[in-house]
Amino acid sequence: MTLDNRLGQRFLPYGANYLAWSDMTELKEVIDHQVLFRYQTETESMASRLERQVCERLGAVHTLAVHNCTEALRLALISTRPSIGDLVYIPAVTFVAVAGAVLSCGLIPVLVDADDSLSLDASLLPSGAQRVITAHMEGTVAPLPMGVPYLIEDCAQSLGARFPDGRHVGTKGYAGTFSFHHNKVLTSGEGGLLVTGDDDAWATMRCYHDHGSARVPGRYPTWNPDAHYGENFVTSEQVAAVQCQQFRHLDELLAGLERMYAIAMAQTPGRLDLEVRPRAEGDVKLSLRFRCESRELRDAAVTALTAEGIANWTLGKYLLPEHPVLTGRSSLYADGFPWNHAPEGPLALSRDGFARTRDQLERTLCVPLSPELSEPEQVLAAKAVRRVLEAV
Numbered sequence: 001m002t003l004d005n006r007l008g009q010r011f012l013p014y015g016a017n018y019l020a021w022s023d024m025t026e027l028k029e030v031i032d033h034q035v036l037f038r039y040q041t042e043t044e045s046m047a048s049r050l051e052r053q054v055c056e057r058l059g060a061v062h063t064l065a066v067h068n069c070t071e072a073l074r075l076a077l078i079s080t081r082p083s084i085g086d087l088v089y090i091p092a093v094t095f096v097a098v099a100g101a102v103l104s105c106g107l108i109p110v111l112v113d114a115d116d117s118l119s120l121d122a123s124l125l126p127s128g129a130q131r132v133i134t135a136h137m138e139g140t141v142a143p144l145p146m147g148v149p150y151l152i153e154d155c156a157q158s159l160g161a162r163f164p165d166g167r168h169v170g171t172k173g174y175a176g177t178f179s180f181h182h183n184k185v186l187t188s189g190e191g192g193l194l195v196t197g198d199d200d201a202w203a204t205m206r207c208y209h210d211h212g213s214a215r216v217p218g219r220y221p222t223w224n225p226d227a228h229y230g231e232n233f234v235t236s237e238q239v240a241a242v243q244c245q246q247f248r249h250l251d252e253l254l255a256g257l258e259r260m261y262a263i264a265m266a267q268t269p270g271r272l273d274l275e276v277r278p279r280a281e282g283d284v285k286l287s288l289r290f291r292c293e294s295r296e297l298r299d300a301a302v303t304a305l306t307a308e309g310i311a312n313w314t315l316g317k318y319l320l321p322e323h324p325v326l327t328g329r330s331s332l333y334a335d336g337f338p339w340n341h342a343p344e345g346p347l348a349l350s351r352d353g354f355a356r357t358r359d360q361l362e363r364t365l366c367v368p369l370s371p372e373l374s375e376p377e378q379v380l381a382a383k384a385v386r387r388v389l390e391a392v
């Protein structure tokens with residue numbers, strides 16, 4: 001495969017995937033075992049192995065595998081035992097799944113404007129905020145607000161990122177959520193993880209995710225007299241197997257990104273109107289993030305890169321104050337639930353009606369880094385990006 005093909009092929013340009021028959025040992029194990037349901041077995045299931053390995057690698061106390069990160073967010077929220085209509089502060093710049101998770105739990109999202117790194121600006125939060133979801137977007141480590149009892153870190157785009165003190169994202173708040181969707185750092189097609197350091201929360205999450213039961217692995221579920229209802233978020237062994245396989249490549253992937261980041265930072269286009277924003281040490285180096293002088297320049301750069309088959313993306317799609325799911329306040333419930341519980345007026349915290357954030361998003365351009373390429377290929381790729389951007 002030529003370099004151009006390999007770069008151009010990255011339709012959804014986050015994680016390299018390491019799918020190869022020769023490497024699917026966990027999947028083979030599951031098939032040989034002839035059991036795809038995690039609770040069918042009394043010995044350690046593949047899902048339990050995944051959870052154990054994630055705990056070890058990320059320094060998390062408890063991990064629960066679910067079908068996707070949206071479920072993980074819902075589970076984290078519901079485990080806080082909220083009341084219908086309670087407010088949840090969420091980033092104004094993130095994927096709409098965060099808002100959907102909040103609303104589908106009967107809660108009301110309040111959009112909090114972004115800081116200069118496009119992360120939730122904690123200085124805008126009211127004192128006494130009970131529930132906050134912050135998102136570490138695109139491998140960028142967001143600063144965390146202090147003193148929030150239910151702080152949920154959405155790490156869908158930042159598996160492997162670390163805070164300045166070395167701890168992993170997702171392990172500092174009440175709960176952390178991760179995604180193995182196609183478009184993320186590692187992938188099993190769909191897949192999600194929920195981590196928490198809170199023993200009671202974990203017991204509640206585990207119970208709710210399996211029909212409210214107090215199941216013992218290897219047995220039919222049982223319900224305690226005080227059981228509450230739940231749903232079915234229980235993962236499958238074959239998905240867990242692919243996640244274990246993917247997870248084995250995390251260090252290789254992070255190292256590949258670091259290597260290409262260093263190469264690309266030495267090859268940045270020599271122009272002041274198209275600047276790379278340096279990333280923090282603990283970030284996952286998923287992309288080069290450019291800040292252009294004008295929207296026109298950004299759009300021209302997108303066109304030029306795309307014409308050369310070089311993957312790139314912009315972040316305007318994440319501006320939730322303009323997302324139909326939030327502006328329309330629609331619901332499938334006949335009474336408009338849960339919007340019918342929302343306070344009047346804008347559910348937004350911004351000093352300027354999101355003007356500065358909108359402007360930043362319009363001038364931002366991201367070019368993915370490719371961890372799976374060899375070093376010479378990464379040099380070629382970085383030079384190709386530079387050549388295109390210098391000619392815009």
Ligand SMILES: *Cc1c(COP(=O)(O)O)cnc(C)c1O
Binds near residue numbers: 071094178181
């Ligand atoms: C992708 C994503 C989600 C949702 O993850 P799924 O696993 O697809 O449900 C949530 N939050 C952010 C920031 C995301 O990028």
